[in-house]
Amino acid sequence: MITWVVIMFVAFFSLLMLASVKSYQKNRSSQEFMLAGSNLGVFLGFMTFSAALFSAFTFQGMPDFFRQNGIGAWIFLAFSDGAMVFFILWFGRKLRRKAREKGFKGVAGLMTECYGTRWAGYALFFSSFLFLIPYAAIQIRGISVFFDAAFPQFLPRWGWSLILVVLMILYAEIGGFKAMVYSDAIQGTILLVVLWLIAGTCIHKLGGLQSMFDQVAAAEEQLLSCPGPNKLFNWQFLLGSLIAVVMIPVTQPQMTTRLVVMKNLRAMKKMAYAVGIFAILVIMATIFIGMYGAVRYPAATAQEFWSKALLYDQLAPVAGLAMVGLFAACLSTTNSQIFALGNELRSMLPGHEKRVMFITKIFLFIFAILVMIFASLMGDQIALLARVSFTGTAMIAPIVLSGVISRHKPGKELIVISFIALAVFLASIAGLVPSQVGPLQLDILLYLFTFGATAISLLVRRYADGKRPDALTTQ
Amino acid sequence: MKNSKLLWRLCVAAAILIIILTFSPLVIAPGKTTPSLFGMPYTLWVSILTTIALVVLTYLGSKVLPDEEEDNQ
Numbered sequence: 001m002i003t004w005v006v007i008m009f010v011a012f013f014s015l016l017m018l019a020s021v022k023s024y025q026k027n028r029s030s031q032e033f034m035l036a037g038s039n040l041g042v043f044l045g046f047m048t049f050s051a052a053l054f055s056a057f058t059f060q061g062m063p064d065f066f067r068q069n070g071i072g073a074w075i076f077l078a079f080s081d082g083a084m085v086f087f088i089l090w091f092g093r094k095l096r097r098k099a100r101e102k103g104f105k106g107v108a109g110l111m112t113e114c115y116g117t118r119w120a121g122y123a124l125f126f127s128s129f130l131f132l133i134p135y136a137a138i139q140i141r142g143i144s145v146f147f148d149a150a151f152p153q154f155l156p157r158w159g160w161s162l163i164l165v166v167l168m169i170l171y172a173e174i175g176g177f178k179a180m181v182y183s184d185a186i187q188g189t190i191l192l193v194v195l196w197l198i199a200g201t202c203i204h205k206l207g208g209l210q211s212m213f214d215q216v217a218a219a220e221e222q223l224l225s226c227p228g229p230n231k232l233f234n235w236q237f238l239l240g241s242l243i244a245v246v247m248i249p250v251t252q253p254q255m256t257t258r259l260v261v262m263k264n265l266r267a268m269k270k271m272a273y274a275v276g277i278f279a280i281l282v283i284m285a286t287i288f289i290g291m292y293g294a295v296r297y298p299a300a301t302a303q304e305f306w307s308k309a310l311l312y313d314q315l316a317p318v319a320g321l322a323m324v325g326l327f328a329a330c331l332s333t334t335n336s337q338i339f340a341l342g343n344e345l346r347s348m349l350p351g352h353e354k355r356v357m358f359i360t361k362i363f364l365f366i367f368a369i370l371v372m373i374f375a376s377l378m379g380d381q382i383a384l385l386a387r388v389s390f391t392g393t394a395m396i397a398p399i400v401l402s403g404v405i406s407r408h409k410p411g412k413e414l415i416v417i418s419f420i421a422l423a424v425f426l427a428s429i430a431g432l433v434p435s436q437v438g439p440l441q442l443d444i445l446l447y448l449f450t451f452g453a454t455a456i457s458l459l460v461r462r463y464a465d466g467k468r469p470d471a472l473t474t475q
Numbered sequence: 476m477k478n479s480k481l482l483w484r485l486c487v488a489a490a491i492l493i494i495i496l497t498f499s500p501l502v503i504a505p506g507k508t509t510p511s512l513f514g515m516p517y518t519l520w521v522s523i524l525t526t527i528a529l530v531v532l533t534y535l536g537s538k539v540l541p542d543e544e545e546d547n548q
Contacts, residue, residue: 079525
């Protein structure tokens with residue numbers, strides 16, 4: 001297997017270097033470096049969006065989620081992604097219109113313009129920072145656990161993390177956003193191919209689809225229906241996940257930015273349904289890997305399951321490609337998150353271009369270090385940790401949604417509402433507030449509160465502004 | 476233009492209906508595994524179909540949603 005791992009990594013790094021050289025230009029403006037000139041075509045746009053969305057969380061977290069909690073994991077992510085791509089059609093159009101009116105350097109900067117106060121930008125940056133750092137750390141954690149299982153005692157886990165973080169920083173600082181887009185295209189292709197190669201092997205080893213599900217039923221029948229053996233997939237959990245996932249393009253700046261940098265609306269719309277098709281294909285493969293794990297490794301730890309199902313039960317070339325695929329997925333997703341944080345910071349920094357770029361690059365480095373520290377502290381429940389990250393960022397959705405869709409200047413009360421929701425959600429993670437209030441889960445309650453309050457605020461302001469002759473001058 | 480708006484609203488209504496159906500006992504009925512399709516349990520294959528339906532709606536929506544922005548510039 002080692003030979004194949006080396007061959008695949010040499011091929012992968014050669015492609016990355018090619019992408020870096022192709023995208024490297026001296027004296028790039030910060031707009032060119034951070035947003036690739038906002039001129040992405042359909043293929044690169046769809047691949048970079050998909051690669052930023054699907055990561056180690058999909059590669060490792062989803063098979064494990066299916067294995068432990070059953071087929072409801074499909075609704076948790078794939079169905080939610082289907083709803084998200086539909087939502088992108090509507091939201092992306094509004095977002096691009098607003099970005100054209102106000103200018104776009106980053107979402108935080110755009111919100112500062114929309115609200116006329118820097119607090120809107122700070123709120124967005126704060127929530128992104130708070131949840132993207134742990135989310136990026138999930139990827140690093142996933143890969144370090146996986147490589148540690150594949151090559152025990154070769155390096156400590158933090159050693160694998162360090163290698164990835166150093167590569168990530170080098171690649172991002174040299175190539176910029178354009179290089180990341182190319183690496184995303186490479187990663188997306190590898191991810192799709194390798195997941196189906198592994199899934200095909202899993203189906204074959206269990207004697208076909210019918211036989212696979214028969215064996216799952218014999219092992220643990222509750223895996224084949226909702227809410228699953230751990231009673232996780234009740235309607236509230238699934239609905240909360242749907243809202244959090246649908247809000248990803250609104251609240252996660254690496255995704256929002258990818259809607260704006262498409263070269264035109266037509267390309268963005270094509271990108272939306274292409275991402276939907278990609279999501280179905282990728283997540284479908286993880287069902288079969290998870291079901292295979294439920295039959296063969298029902299009591300194994302996540303680490304044992306990953307190393308056996310993704311590596312040791314596979315042919316050597318597939319195992320080699322799996323290692324590269326996971327590494328690539330991790331690299332591109334983490335890069336996009338760190339880069340997005342840098343871009344959000346840049347969008348709020350005043351001053352000369354060179355100074356702004358210098359500060360941004362320093363902070364890219366600092367963010368990467370923070371990610372590494374988090375990665376060494378967190379657990380292995382990758383899918384659930386990702387959901388916490390999605391839900392946390394979704395609490396800030398009213399700010400961005402109102403800023404983007406409202407033709408009137410949104411009220412500052414929306415910033416306060418989002419902060420209250422965010423604070424309560426953080427308190428619930430810390431165990432200071434119960435995660436269930438009466439019959440409702442806390443996240444559902446917070447969504448009701450934030451979206452309800454946002455609707456009221458927008459309606460009241462629309463009514464009040466309708467009486468003012470200068471009502472729409474903020475556009 | 477008027478037709479496009481109507482068709483887009485129909486797409487939105489259909490998407491909302493699919494989401495409601497998927498979160499109803501019609502799809503996520505506790506413990507329901509039959510009828511199966513290609514060996515897949517009921518909730519799985521039906522939710523795969525509803526996901527495909529959402530992506531098809533996204534395709535249809537992309538055709539009817541007006542393109543009035545920068546494309547015309």
